[in-house]
Amino acid sequence: MLVAVVGLGHMGRAMATCLSERGFELRVWNRSPGAASGLEHATVCSSAAEAAQGAKFVLTSLSTDEAVREVVLAEGGLLSALPEDSVHIGTSTISHGLARELSSRHSRAERAYLGAPVVGRPDSARTGKLFMLAGGDEPLRRQCRPVLEALGQKTFDFPDAARANLAKILINFMLAGNIELLGEVFALGEKGGISPQRAFELLSQTLFGSPAVEGYGRRIAEHQFEPAGMRMALGLKDVELALSAGHDMQVPLPTANVVRDHYLTALASGLERYDWSGLTDVVRHEAGLRPE
Numbered sequence: 162m163l164v165a166v167v168g169l170g171h172m173g174r175a176m177a178t179c180l181s182e183r184g185f186e187l188r189v190w191n192r193s194p195g196a197a198s199g200l201e202h203a204t205v206c207s208s209a210a211e212a213a214q215g216a217k218f219v220l221t222s223l224s225t226d227e228a229v230r231e232v233v234l235a236e237g238g239l240l241s242a243l244p245e246d247s248v249h250i251g252t253s254t255i256s257h258g259l260a261r262e263l264s265s266r267h268s269r270a271e272r273a274y275l276g277a278p279v280v281g282r283p284d285s286a287r288t289g290k291l292f293m294l295a296g297g298d299e300p301l302r303r304q305c306r307p308v309l310e311a312l313g314q315k316t317f318d319f320p321d322a323a324r325a326n327l328a329k330i331l332i333n334f335m336l337a338g339n340i341e342l343l344g345e346v347f348a349l350g351e352k353g354g355i356s357p358q359r360a361f362e363l364l365s366q367t368l369f370g371s372p373a374v375e376g377y378g379r380r381i382a383e384h385q386f387e388p389a390g391m392r393m394a395l396g397l398k399d400v401e402l403a404l405s406a407g408h409d410m411q412v413p414l415p416t417a418n419v420v421r422d423h424y425l426t427a428l429a430s431g432l433e434r435y436d437w438s439g440l441t442d443v444v445r446h447e448a449g450l451r452p453e
Contacts, residue, residue: 163188164308165216167209167232167239168253169196171390172279173222175286176252176312177203180220183289183311188212192232209233210242218308219243220250225398226259233263240270248273248305251322254333254399257406260296260326273297275305276322278329279312282390290314296325327406334403334417337396337437339374341420343381344441348448357382377438386432386439396437397424 162185166177169191177200181187187203190212197205206212209232213219219239223229229251233239243249251263251274260276267274276296285291293313295302302309302318309316319325350360361382369375380386400421407414423443430446432439 162186162218162307163216165189165206165209165212165219166203166222167191167212167219168222168224168228169200170222170224171283172252172286173220174200175283176220176222176279176291178287179289179312180308185308185311188214188216192228209239210237213239213242213244213247216244216247218248218250218305220252220308223253224395226255229253229255229259229263234266240266240272243270243272245272248275248301250275250277250305250308252277252279254278254329254402255326256402257323257327257330257409260323264322273301273304274322275301276319276325277305277309278326280329280332286312292317294319294325294328296320296322330399330402330406333399334414336373336377337400337403337420338416340377340381340396340438340440341416341423341444343374343378343438344444347381347441348444348450351445351450352448357384380436380438381441386435386442389434389436389439391437393424393427393433393435393437393439396440397421397428400424 164180164185165188166173167190169189177187177189181202188206189197189203190206190209191197197203223232264274278294280292281290289312291313293309293316295309295316296319347357347360351357361378364378365375369378400417404414404417423440426443427440432442
């Protein structure tokens with residue numbers, strides 16, 4: 162089965178590797194040349210439109226709304242070249258508004274679109290252990306099941322792409338809030354003489370149950386923010402997506418404003434190379450603690 166993968170950042174490349182290892186034939190394209198270097202069993206194409214030719218599924222993994230618009234919706238972009246019998250599987254984390262627009266634009270073009278943002282880090286993608294959020298009608302979700310099951314350990318179904326994308330926004334907003342809270346807890350303990358490592362041990366044995374929360378707790382306690390699994394700027398983007406959704410639906414999100422401001426401070430302080438959990442350095446700085 163031929164799958165095109167458009168976008169070979171950390172997550173896109175990891176998903177392409179997983180699909181290749183599970184026997185899918187791949188055609189790939191990335192905006193920055195060279196990203197496909199070393200990717201085995203994949204045909205490297207010169208454009209997204211070329212990659213889509215003959216593909217049963219076209220999977221996009223792009224970092225921002227702007228990138229999705231440029232690659233998919235611009236004149237001569239992926240949507241205009243999508244074969245009639247192909248399905249576009251959009252795995253990007255995007256705004257609620259763009260998710261609805263993608264569904265509408267594909268419908269007007271009489272092309273199939275499954276909104277399928279993913280939950281997990283690149284190492285989970287490489288081993289097929291992502292959580293997949295599949296948004297579309299039941300026949301379309303069933304049609305895409307071979308790709309979803311190859312990439313994920315579990316698929317959560319939603320009736321449309323907008324709700325699948327909103328689910329991803331909820332998850333990332335929850336993670337960002339937990340990162341903020343862990344930073345505050347560790348800073349408070351450190352000020353009172355409890356090291357971050359000791360606080361992490363305490364929390365992990367009394368409260369932690371989620372591997373994601375425990376993983377970020379360890380990163381924060383040990384100040385291991387490089388290499389970034391998810392860049393600081395993308396953490397800011399996801400919190401702003403939550404704020405945008407709250408604005409659209411008239412839901413106040415005061416914690417999101419705090420987290421957004423800390424991400425902005427972290428970026429202004431030159432921490433853009435850090436993992437998004439590195440925003441807790443801002444909390445330490447505000448508490449008067451020395452940089453690690």
